[in-house]
Amino acid sequence: MADLPTTARVVIIGGGVVGTSTLYHLAKAGWKDCILLEKNELTAGSTWHAAGNVPNFAGSWAVMNMQRYGAAMYRTLGEDVDYPMNYHVTGAIRLAHTKERMQEFERVAGMGRYQGLQMDICTPQELQQYNPFMETHDLEGGLWDPLDGDIDPAQLTQALAKGARDAGGRIERFCPVVGIDKDGDEWIVKTEKGEIRCEYVANCAGYYAQRVGEMFKPFGGRTVPMVVMSHQYFLTEPIAELEAWTKEHGKKVAMIRDVDTSYYLRQEKTGLNLGPYERNCKAHWVTPDDPMPEDFSFQLYPDDLDRLEWYIEDAMGRMPLLAEAGVGRNINGPIPYAPDGLPMIGPMPGVKNAFEGHSFTFGIAQGGGAGKVLSEWIMHGETEDDMWAVDPRRYTDYCDHDYCLQKALETYGHEYAMHFPWHEWPAGRDKKLGPNDAKIRELGGVMGAYNGWERANWYAKPGDDTSEESTQTWGRKGPWEPRVREECEAVRDACGVLDLPGFSRFRVQGARADEWLRGFVTGGLPKIGRINLVYRADSRGRILTEFSCIRLEEDDFVLITAAPAQWHDGDLIRQNVPDGITVTETTTERSALLVAGPKSRDMLAPLTDADLSTGWLTHQHATVAGKPAFLIRVSFTGELGWEVHAANEDMPAIFEAILEAGAKPFGMYALNSLRIEKGYRAWKGDLSTDYSMLEGGLERFVKFDKPQDFTGKAALLAEKQRGRKKAFVPLIVDAGFADAPYMSTVWLNGDVVGETTSGAWGYRVNASVALATIRADLADAGTELEVEIFGERRKAVVQPDQPLWDPENERIRA
Numbered sequence: 050m051a052d053l054p055t056t057a058r059v060v061i062i063g064g065g066v067v068g069t070s071t072l073y074h075l076a077k078a079g080w081k082d083c084i085l086l087e088k089n090e091l092t093a094g095s096t097w098h099a100a101g102n103v104p105n106f107a108g109s110w111a112v113m114n115m116q117r118y119g120a121a122m123y124r125t126l127g128e129d130v131d132y133p134m135n136y137h138v139t140g141a142i143r144l145a146h147t148k149e150r151m152q153e154f155e156r157v158a159g160m161g162r163y164q165g166l167q168m169d170i171c172t173p174q175e176l177q178q179y180n181p182f183m184e185t186h187d188l189e190g191g192l193w194d195p196l197d198g199d200i201d202p203a204q205l206t207q208a209l210a211k212g213a214r215d216a217g218g219r220i221e222r223f224c225p226v227v228g229i230d231k232d233g234d235e236w237i238v239k240t241e242k243g244e245i246r247c248e249y250v251a252n253c254a255g256y257y258a259q260r261v262g263e264m265f266k267p268f269g270g271r272t273v274p275m276v277v278m279s280h281q282y283f284l285t286e287p288i289a290e291l292e293a294w295t296k297e298h299g300k301k302v303a304m305i306r307d308v309d310t311s312y313y314l315r316q317e318k319t320g321l322n323l324g325p326y327e328r329n330c331k332a333h334w335v336t337p338d339d340p341m342p343e344d345f346s347f348q349l350y351p352d353d354l355d356r357l358e359w360y361i362e363d364a365m366g367r368m369p370l371l372a373e374a375g376v377g378r379n380i381n382g383p384i385p386y387a388p389d390g391l392p393m394i395g396p397m398p399g400v401k402n403a404f405e406g407h408s409f410t411f412g413i414a415q416g417g418g419a420g421k422v423l424s425e426w427i428m429h430g431e432t433e434d435d436m437w438a439v440d441p442r443r444y445t446d447y448c449d450h451d452y453c454l455q456k457a458l459e460t461y462g463h464e465y466a467m468h469f470p471w472h473e474w475p476a477g478r479d480k481k482l483g484p485n486d487a488k489i490r491e492l493g494g495v496m497g498a499y500n501g502w503e504r505a506n507w508y509a510k511p512g513d514d515t516s517e518e519s520t521q522t523w524g525r526k527g528p529w530e531p532r533v534r535e536e537c538e539a540v541r542d543a544c545g546v547l548d549l550p551g552f553s554r555f556r557v558q559g560a561r562a563d564e565w566l567r568g569f570v571t572g573g574l575p576k577i578g579r580i581n582l583v584y585r586a587d588s589r590g591r592i593l594t595e596f597s598c599i600r601l602e603e604d605d606f607v608l609i610t611a612a613p614a615q616w617h618d619g620d621l622i623r624q625n626v627p628d629g630i631t632v633t634e635t636t637t638e639r640s641a642l643l644v645a646g647p648k649s650r651d652m653l654a655p656l657t658d659a660d661l662s663t664g665w666l667t668h669q670h671a672t673v674a675g676k677p678a679f680l681i682r683v684s685f686t687g688e689l690g691w692e693v694h695a696a697n698e699d700m701p702a703i704f705e706a707i708l709e710a711g712a713k714p715f716g717m718y719a720l721n722s723l724r725i726e727k728g729y730r731a732w733k734g735d736l737s738t739d740y741s742m743l744e745g746g747l748e749r750f751v752k753f754d755k756p757q758d759f760t761g762k763a764a765l766l767a768e769k770q771r772g773r774k775k776a777f778v779p780l781i782v783d784a785g786f787a788d789a790p791y792m793s794t795v796w797l798n799g800d801v802v803g804e805t806t807s808g809a810w811g812y813r814v815n816a817s818v819a820l821a822t823i824r825a826d827l828a829d830a831g832t833e834l835e836v837e838i839f840g841e842r843r844k845a846v847v848q849p850d851q852p853l854w855d856p857e858n859e860r861i862r863a
Contacts, residue, residue, distance in 0.1 A: 053221060053242045059083040059249045059427055060238045062226050062261055065096035066202060066413055067392075067406045068253035069209040070420025071427075072218040078428060081217030086240060088225035092206045093346035094255035095412060098382035099202040100282050100324055102304070102313060103414045104141065105166050105194055106157055108468055110792045111438040112391060112415070113157070117164050119417025123200055126417075130212035134204045139316070141197030141304035142176050144367075145189045150309060152523050153467045154192040155840030156790065161194075163794045163801055169193040170840065179303035182290070182370050197304060199315060202413050209420070229264035236402070249427050251404040252397065256385040258407035260341070262397075269399035274388060274448035275408045276457035277341070279331045279350050281357060281381040282324030284317050285374035292319035308465035310363050314371070321371055325360035326464035333383060335454055350381040384410055388448060388456035388477065390464065393441035394422050395432075398616045401624050405441045410464075431587045435737040442616040447480035447501025470790065471527055471718075472520040473497050473506070483550025483640050484700040492714055495529070500612040502551030505716040507532045523839060524786040525810055529718060536715035537722055537812035540686050544646035546712040547720055548704065551612035552641050555622050559630035562604040568757035569625060571742060571765070572750040575600045580666050580681055583608075584742060584750050585621060586761030590768060591738040592745050594618050595730070599668055599681065611732040640700045643720070644707060645690030647860065652710045653691065661691075665862045674706035685720060687727035687854055689863045725818050726811040726854040728779050734791055735777070735806040735820050743768050744822060746777035746850065775803065776828035777820070779853055782808070782836050783844040784817035789836050795823050796835040796842055802827055805836060813854045819845065 058080060061068045064087025072085045087093070103120050107113035127134040145151045151170070158168040169175075171193050173185035179193060210220055221242070228239035229250070238245045252273075254261040262273035295301060295316070304315035312325035333350065334341035342348075354361075354376075365372040387393055387408040392415060397403040406423040409415055422439075425432040437443065459476035473496070481501040483489075490496070494505030495515050507529040509515050514528040539545045557566065566574055570583040575598055583598045594614060599607040610618045615636055623632050644653060650661050659671030659680050668681040676699035684690030695703055708714065721731075730736045730745070742751050742765055751765055782789055789808030794801055803823030811818040819836060827834065830849040835842040855861065 053224070053240065053245065054084060054219070055243065055245060057082055057084045057245050057247045059251065060236070060245055060247045061085040061251045061253055062238070063087065063094070063253035063255055063257070063407070064091040064220065064222065065094050065253065065255050066092070066206050066209065066416035067255075067409060067419050067423075069206050069213060069220075070416045071251060071253060071406055071423045072220070073209045073213040073216070074420040074424035075427065076213045076216035076218035078424060080428060084219040084221060084245065085213070086224045086226055086238070087220070087222045089344065089346035090222055091210055091220070092203050094257065095382065095384055095409075096202050096206055096255070097347060098349060098380050099413050100313075100322060101199045101202045101205075101413045102315070102411070103200050104197050105161065106143065106168070106192070106197070108153070108157060109391070109438045110160055111434060111436050113160055114164060114434055115418030115422060115436075115439075116414050117166060117418075118421060119415060119419075120196060122417045123205065126205070126208050126212070130208050130215065132204070132208040132211045134208055135201040136198065137200075137301055138196060138198040139301045139303050140179060140193065140195040141306060142171070142179050143192040143306045143308055144176070145191050146187060146309040147189060149467060149521065149523060151189050152839040158192060159794050159837045159840065160792055163804065166194070166196065180305060181294070182302065182368050183305060184367055184369070199304070200413060205413065205416070226261065226264075229268070231268055234402070249402050249404065251406055251423060251427065253406040253423075255407060255409075255412075256383045258385065258405070265397060265400050265403060270403075271398060271446070273393075273407070274444045274453045275385050276332050276453045277334050277383045278386045278457055278461050279333050279353070279381055280324070280384045281353065281379060282322055283354070283379040284322050284377045285320040285371065286377045287319040288321065288370055288374045290370060291316060291321070295319060305368065306465070307364070307367060310360065311465055312360050312364055314364055314368060320374060320377060321368070323361065323364050323371065325357050326461055327356050327360055328462040329356055330458060330461045331356070332454055332457060335450075345383065350383070352379045352381055354379060386410055386457040386461060388444065388453055388460065390460040391439050392419065393439060394419050395426050395436060395440040396442065396620065398442045398620065429588070431589070431738065435733070435739045437733045437737065440617065442620065443613065445500055445616050449480075452477040452480055467521075469521055469523060471522065471529060472517070475517065479503060481551065483548060484697040485548045485640070485704045488701065488704060489548055489714070494714070494716065497717060499717070500551055500615055502612055504550065505548065505714065507716040507718050508536065508714055525788055526786070533716075533718045533722065534812050536713065536719035539713035540646045540688055540715060540719065540723060541813050542647065544644065544648040544652045544712045545686075545715040545719075546704070546707050547643040547715050548640075549643060550640045551636065553610045553612060553615040553618055554635045554639065555608045555619065556606070556633040556635065557608060557622065557626065557630060558605040560604060562606060562630050565627060565630060566598070566606060567755060568759055570596070570598075571759055571761065572752050573755070574598060575666070577602060578667060580668055580683060582750060584747060586742055586759070586765065587738055588761055588764065590741045590743070590761035590764035592736045592740055592742055592747065593738060594621065595732060595736055597683070614732055638697060639694055640697055642693045642700075642704060642707065643685065643690060644693055644712060645684045645686040645688045647689055647863070649688070649690050652707070652712060656706050656710060674703045676702050678703060684861055685729055686723040687729070687852060688860055722809045722812055725807055725809045725820060726814055727852040728820065730820070731807060740775065740777070740822055741765065741768055741773065743773040744775040744777065773825050775822045776825040777822050778828050778850065779848040780805070780819045780821050780834070780836065780845040781848055781853070782817045782819050784838060785841060785843060787838055788817045789819040789838055793819070794837040795821055795845070796837060797827065802834065811853065818853060823847070
């Protein structure tokens, strides 16, 4: 082969399924000047020993979409690139031992139908037709996915590699990357065979991703938040009965996933493959006396079958054939785990023109879609679908090694766990404590983590059940429910106070900062002394993010955004500001309180020298309880109120004074209910790149007549001319035991016409409320639809395009 090229447009580091898929998608899109570098042979990392399961099932809308794309692509890939592949589409059944598990299946099947996937909810008897060797006596039922299956990981990778090479991509094996440098905007990738200058670089290094990530630290990078786990599966000797059945039926039996027990069991040739996710799991290379080897290519860990004993016995009870077979071979290999078990695909935090595609626990299932997503990030700086669920910027500075290890052990041991809306996972907590944390817990705060910050979800009274078990429900009812009602009523009738550490805050100042901001956001800027909402769109006019924009002086602004958006929005601002404009972040140095309710003015008056008669959307410096503070006349609750911002050291005295004056503390669950009644959007639920500004009902925040050519302007003008396809509406839902979760399907006469973006019980309007995006022609108030909630279609009525509570905003302006 020719010598290593000295330049390329894109360098991909890592030759597993994800790296080759990314190269394949880039080359297919016409980006031919791209090279993949692999330190050993293709598949040498986690890919070669992967089990190769390819499910569609996922609890996350974005992840299901990615897996669905990959599975569909694999079904024709061998033919597309002329490379023979073993891909068995056997179908798979998921077993449910509980009603709650069946409800989860109903929810995922509903999302699947929306994405064009047929997943069937089955009785125990119906399950047996797909796998006659299985016992079903203790089951509630299950889910059947006919498109589930398994693929040979090595063949898949080689097929992608062939397709990439045929389309003009280049692969260099046995070429370890030894360093990274930068020259202006160009990356210099250093290898043992020479240096390559490139525009873009992608870290697809699998379980070496953290090591590769260290090379980017001098350029703004961070330690990659991941841990390597040991995953075992074993293959049995051939089983005569299975062989006979396969011969007779011309196919393999359906795969079983016993998700409550935590294993998969599938036919491998004429034997079985059992892969548990055991609670007593093990991480590797996490202590100084167990360092990661320089090269672990094509190697495995020693067998450790004792850890699996309980799971093996359970699986033998489920499928007695397993007990008849001897163990043929055990595989114990490294798999990278991000703290939440989802991969990292997207921009490298803090580093421009560098990307990541790593930490895949299900790399074979997700590799096809991951290559599509990562290639879109590289080529366009945005993706077709909103992929925040896997964006590397979802993790910020709280993700130290201790956090990553605790979460990886918890996530692996609960790989198939249900993610209930009221449940908080206990591992890796208390990483970021606000200045009022001790007082909040003393008051009964039941905490949740928001970008690592601990905030009260609700306030328990003595005797309330705050156990983890109490939260294992999809339903609205639980120990929190009467307390959330009381908290909402206090904000409605009197005054409540919510402690909100972790707001992301960016001060933008310098000559012509106002001119830059006008071109950065879609709408207009506030006057000095005022605040308004501003939005950043992407090139297609879709909603990228929302800021509260505070104007202190002509060229001095503070942009406040959601806690989880800290690194996403921080990069967005810093990577777009011109020279001469400074960006200062004060996320961790300051905290905030929301003080809201009809009595909030009377309650604050004796505590502050602020002028509390100034109008809605104003701000001022003042003192509260003798401490310097910044008051903003806004309220996410829809009641008269203020945000009180202050330095951390001054916050406890301010909080104490407000409590003593009679404010009732309320939590995040109450805030969610209150904001949904007002139709206020939440970031990455209601506000995401799945919707344009016009579809999201935000046209009033788009200033088409301003001279600045803001991102997305052309796309939004074109959409305005032809008319939007979707419309954002509030719905009143005749909900049963649960309110509409994110991405619940909206139906009309048997057709899917939209989806909910959030839902909650509204205690002021005394109804279940959902915010939804539906077909634009159905957005008229009074239109009757149905919302699918855990398999039940419930009547829903479109409401006028205004807040359900206090539509004229009289209370908030009082």
